[in-house]
Amino acid sequence: GQQVMQIPQYQHVQEGEDFTTYCNSSTTLSNIQWYKQRPGGHPVFLIQLVKSGEVKKQKRLTFQFGEAKKNSSLHITATQTTDVGTYFCADRGSARQLTFGSGTQLTVLP
């Protein structure tokens, strides 16, 4: 079945530094969704990318979908302590199912 690889698994940054997590697949992704899970919490939907090469921004967060639709990235500019959590990408291959990546756990040091 579809496998979505996400790197890095862990990332520690100093507050104010930038952060990027990458999502890769050996096959073409359908729609990419990104979620954030705070420590002890549940995943919360951030955004969905559909088109090849699409770029979307939410304040300090920039989401990209690769031209070949085989990769995606989430970039956070000038991290804050509120950005702490695990970020997941997920391929929405059908209306019924999401295939989640393994997640990147972000720690922001004050």
Add this chain to the structure above:
Amino acid sequence: SQTIHQWPATLVQPVGSPLSLECTVEGTSNPNLYWYRQAAGRGLQLLFYSVGIGQISSEVPQNLSASRPQDRQFILSSKKLLLSDSGFYLCAWSVRVRVMEGYTFGSGTRLTVV
């Protein structure tokens, strides 16, 4: 507005005991419903999904089962828990026909089997 309720928040159960976790959705009709499990520090594993009353699809063979007795109710069960069933169980729903929207997750049940 739509809300999803999941309970209990935490649960400690002995090996071999039964399990019943309940999830209900309010403010929407005909949702797709999902049960996910998350091991500590790991990703989300889809266990079951349902597109309608009585319709259950299983993704991973195990000693768990799911039922959907009502349109907005989804239940995860086990007759005899194993130590390996410990984890964070998350219920989620999505709009059935609109693929542009994300999943909405419940607050989860943290299950420890001892």
